[in-house]
Amino acid sequence: MRRKADASHAAQAAERWFAARGWTVFDFQRQVWHAAAAGRSGLLHAGTGSGKTYAVWFGALLHAEPALGTLPAPAAAAQGLRVLWITPMRALAADTLRALQAPLADLLPHWQAGMRTGDTGAGERARQMRSLPQALVTTPESLSLLLSQADARQRFARLDAVIVDEWHELMGNKRGVQVQLALARLRRWRPQLAVWGLSATLGNLPQAMQALLGEAVARDGVLVRGEQRKRIVIDTLLPPQPARFAWAGHLGMQMLPAVAAEIEASASTLVFTNTRSQAELWYQNLLQARPDWAGVIALHHGSLDREVRDWVEQGLREGRLKAVVCTSSLDLGVDFTPVERVLQIGSPRGVARLLQRAGRSGHSPGRVSRATLVPTNSLELVEAAAVQQSMAAGQVEQRPVPDAPLDVLVQHLVTVALGGGFRPEELLDEVRGAWSYRRLREDQWQWALDFVVRGGQSLTAYPEYHRVRADADGVYRVGLPAIARRHRMNIGTIVSDASLHVQYLRGGRIGVIEEGFIARLRPGDRFLFGGRMLEFVRVHEMTAWVRRATSGSGAVPRWQGGRLPLSSTLAHAVLDQLEEAAQGRYAPPEMQAVRPLLELQQAWSALPTAQRLVVESLKSREGHHLFFYPFAGRLVHVGLASLLAWRLAREQPATFSIAVNDYGIELLSASDAGLAQLEFGAPHALFSEERLLEDILASLNATELSQRRFREIARIAGLVSQGYPEQPKSARQLQASSALFFEVFRKHDAGNLLLTQAQTEVLEQELELQRLRATLAELRRRQLTLARLARPTPFALPLMVERFREKLSTEKLADRVARMLAELERAADKSMKGKP
Template sequence: MPSPPSKTTSQRPPRRRSASPSKAAVIPAAVEDWFAQRHWEIFDFQRQVWQAAQQGRSGLLHAGTGAGKTYAVWFGALLHAEPGLGRTDAPVTAQGLRILWITPMRALAGDTLRALQAPLADLLPHWQAGMRTGDTGSGERARQMKSLPQALVTTPESLSLLLSQADARQRFGKLDAVIVDEWHELMGNKRGVQVQLALARLRRWRPGMVVWGLSATLGNLEQSQQALLGPEAAEHGVLVRGEQRKRILIDTLLPPQATRFAWAGHLGLQMLPAVVTEIDASGSTLVFTNTRSQAELWYQNLLEARPDWAGIIALHHGSLDREVREWVEQGLRDGRLKAVVCTSSLDLGVDFTPVERVLQIGSPRGVARLLQRAGRSGHSPGRSSRATLVPTNSLELVEAAAAQDAVAAGRVEQRPIPDTPLDVLVQHLVTIALGGGFRADELLAEVRQAWSYRHLREDQWQWALDFVVRGGQSLGAYPEYHRVQAGEDGVYRVELPAIARRHRMNIGTIVADASLHVQYMKGGRIGTIEEGFIARLRPGDRFLFGGRVLEFVRVHEMTAWVRRSSAGSGAVPRWQGGRMPLSSTLAHAVLDRLEQAAQGRFDGPEMQAVRPLLDLQHAWSALPTAQRLVVETLKSREGHHLFFYPFAGRLVHMGLASLLAWRLSRERAATFSIAVNDYGFELLGADKVEAHRLEPQQALALFSEERLLEDVLASLNATELSQRRFREIARIAGLVSQGHPGQRKSARQLQASSALFFEVFRKHDAGNLLLTQAQREVLEQELELERLRSTLAELRERTLTLVPLERATPFALPLMVERFREKLSTEKLADRVARMLRELEGAADKTSAQARPQPRPRSSPRNHTG
């Protein structure tokens, strides 16, 4: 019997709170009593927020998950809106919306609403709190159209819909405070830009209102505060850092034996017995995976391993039907579920107090994501949070050690903020034209108060205005694109009801691949699945979804009809966007660990476990570090291989591999096959690349930043990539409609429609700024151009070590497997890899590893406090 997997824990003593507490806020006795009755301590950072809000100041609260952020900003907003909070003789406030709470997910709205309602019954019994999201029923919507409650929980999309109503200014006329929850999740995408624009509008109507954001796991706090509060308000804003004493324990579930050769997912379910043991020994556990496909597989295998867990373990991801997800969430709250296998669908602020443990299957790929998920356990002040990393290949042991280092050092990723997305601006112009109309010069000044548009140029503004008024240069002949018209009073409005209806049905910036409902032939709906997966199935094919093996029957009216299958297995759906790249923060921490290994230091059980692999890599080649770029060459029956190991993440490696292939082929024609992973990339060609091309001086030209933009565009099918990105932009800008509810257009229809616009603009309106935006987003988001630029600069500073190989190294094999995976079936891939492994393991057994210094004694356990 193999020895059971062992665990290693990273800990350090908790930090002390500041010895000089802030000036105490004047808090009504009723508030103090409310907390005392629940035996809750009021923390210093909560008092700081309350004091600032009472003074009419806006700000950003940054604190760990489960530290008490919600009541810090909620009571701050209440104290600002109702100075006599809790007094029996306080006057009854008039009806109307006073506090707006913006949440990034509909799934969070219900939980948030319950938390906000709890103190109202005791302290403000005449106040009502409600919810307005895409899930709100028609009856409640009708009641809200007559009168909004004093507090409203909503999403960015529903807020924009409210702003598109003709009486929007009256509805928000009494607003005292806006709270933006999980700002770190919104600020880095176009939904955050949508919030910025909405806040700019509300500030114009209510200059005295306060705005507070809630955030955790952010590296660029000052910039995120500026993005929330706007260029002017940021100068007077408050940044509160919660110093709540919360321990975060990060540990690793070690495999019985880490192999000397690894590839993505090869450990995978071999860790199943260890995971079962951990779940069995714990209370309520969240088992996080990085993809929905992985969640389906782990849930199915956990049930097969422990059939007696049926009914007390569950599955949760974004493609499951809302009723299923709500049932799972309620089971977690009630403590009825022993474990839930989930994805990022449970990353954010739903409060599941009974959860004791978090297991992370595979690398979290980022420090912020690891901290966010760890915080799902012990989700209340004073309790410890614990996350256990479960590696799915041997190299992820290095990532696990590196992640603990980064958490201990407080290194967390920054979130970039979109700059001047004109598709969101175009949508906003139509929204505001519906919501009472606008004067051009006044709205321009307002829009520039949104951080992402602080540098909006006059020509960009005029282009956007012209685009919504007459369809720009190329759509003037089509009346449906004359969406906004200027009246005799100089106010721009939407005049046609059909345009108003179409715009309101398509408000928002969430653009997902088209999906189909999955429903039993005689039963309920299970969830949604991507159209591209279903299109490859034939009637009778089986697939795994919602933790069940289903038999595909047919597609009819955007629904995939299925029946239960008695077979034991089936294909697993592959959803788009499942692979998350390694963050630069975690990548640098990994290189630091490899540097220590190159010096003979293997501190900690993770590094001891992976040492055989690293020793073999060192013996056959070299270890990449922050000072050394390792490039390996290998001749095989397939051709000539080049392996590079920059450790910059798969998105950067895709751009970098294409760039180097292009530059290598300029002087001498060559064609390369490319494979990438988070650690490096492979170029495979028919002819050998001359060694002098990779010598230090020549390599400087390969990694040059000169003509970077031109070379990247030339090395890729930039037109195809831009056209694909343009589909999203066209939808947001209102050129393409997703269709009516229940009759959504397919991805193929949307792509065909957007492709027509793309070609029209390219041929007849080359200066169309939406085309420019599509190209820019491809470079910034799909290829991470700025990170590619910084990676090139780093590589030029590293010493290039060129190593001719006799056989694939432990670092090279995963890249070869990635390439095989694209052209081989699962069975053929397994056979191919098994043959290679037998040969490589045989060679490894004959290799006498070089003598290494003994590792230093392991340091004491660490607690990460945040």
């Protein structure tokens, strides 16, 4: 009874704290408070800026301290970690910490809140090693480091609640799996632990909650949906004269004056781009167009130095900046109340991404969020109409959860062996409590255990891979200090290409850049980075030394993974819009603007829809072209193009050149063998799911793809080390080391499950095999329309440009496209003459 009365008093204290600030407590916040105070776990799904942080934070406080708002507790009772807050990004940790500290001074003055990330200084780390604060904000990697300490169980002995922020960003990757395993460990030590996740813009909420809580806990879990009070307005900045022929990015800077006018009309704006390269170009061009904005517009992306990003974020908070050109580095978490507008350059490629970015404006409960889409080619107008349709229908992408990645498990085994040790049968039960490993087979477990104990079948002769051994009591621990040091230095699942620091010869650091880009530069070459034109001088000790370039233009770095694929949800919405256009209905303003292009496509060929697969045939001086329009996204099209080329060539020998984009596929060959099969063969056999896996592996250089993927797996599993902080290994060194292991395993340990994982990840992540299978089923159901062309259609031209881009410099590409456009426009004028 006493605890119940304390809980009621604590809830009243929380309500008073809100009221003192003129805030209203929403019903969904109270729902979380009551559930958490009762010790239940769950997932809160609410839009950005809706008040979900304080919903779970006060819930955790009510659970941990029913006497919230009363006299301070005795000093002895206050010691120890009580609430753990996990954030996906170090950049969010400081802002989160400030938000969590705000109520403590009034309600729990004897509590301390701290932060532990890769940016935490050595002095603070040392203090935390002696005693952790009552509330700790940390990242998945830093949590794993804490779990690797020999006294880890004692450190978490008083833990009452764990909050995982931005769970939708974590659940679909290996960092989320790392969190799952960490939570399973904490639940074993603290069975009554309350775990809450925060999520926004997510389609598969029940699965998200199961992945967070584990199958057993999720049965009693609470799924809370935040109130939809926040109004989101999405509109499009229409180009004055949308072209009838589009190619990727060709509108681009033609929209610069309109974008500058939108920025001018608002007090503060975030200009989102999809890639860091695009952010660099837009920032530079905005400054050239408006030199008077120097100092009030800024650039923000993940490769810039931490100090630069901190300055930009603080400038947003204080309202000193009029605009920031940014990437996904500002998608999450940081509270920018002054920001009025969001501009999205190019298609967001997904509904969830646009919702997340729209929420950065009006970032507080009750305020309207507005995002304006800025198309960079005419076809993106169709995507703009489609994304608004999807949002109105509440259709948001789902995020799949990885299934039992063994590289993460291998790393976790060594972490647990360091953190007090384990007994295999107990740890297996614990690991299966993590959602991704709920169906972990006994043979997989035994393989992983054998791999960390003796290096598996092929590394038994190398003591450095005998990382874990059983002591006299049957407890598995790490025996050698050198292995312990190396493991702690490489904990984590974030794997990227090796990067170099970019630094002035006389001055500070600007940021980091991928080694592969710098390797192509010669001294004196110019490149655009950090919004500045730089001249490359030399590379020394993993640093690219530069000076300011006085004038001229230069290359723009292209980072790996730059191009975002079209999501399945948005792809289907695009086909719905094309179906409407095929029926002569152009209701949205975006579709009215792109109508000339679509009508020309229909006149020369046909419009693809969910019921019709359009295949176009064209003979040119280059050879015979086949264009397919599945509208399944770039990643699916890579696998599908190779599959179609393989199957066509199997029936009649031919060599194909391939180009893909988010809408379609081009196959170019010297003969018309492919066309003949489509006309006289059984075209739907091309889209059969029979022998799909075998044909995909045969059609691609599967060994090369798997070897590249294996580099990441080898790093996570601890086979190769990234080196030390001041002496990181280069991409070439990492690739060479991992390639050596790959070949050893392939020749002498063919059953090595890390090899199997590499192949599976290539198929599932790089080629989206499940989505490819679903696409094939859809294509078989569609009616095939084969169109013989006299010239490229508006849908075909972008695919041809994709292929040209691989062979031609930027200048030569622009010249060739300009010639083609002139010819096509003349033909279009003639064929559409007299039509309304």
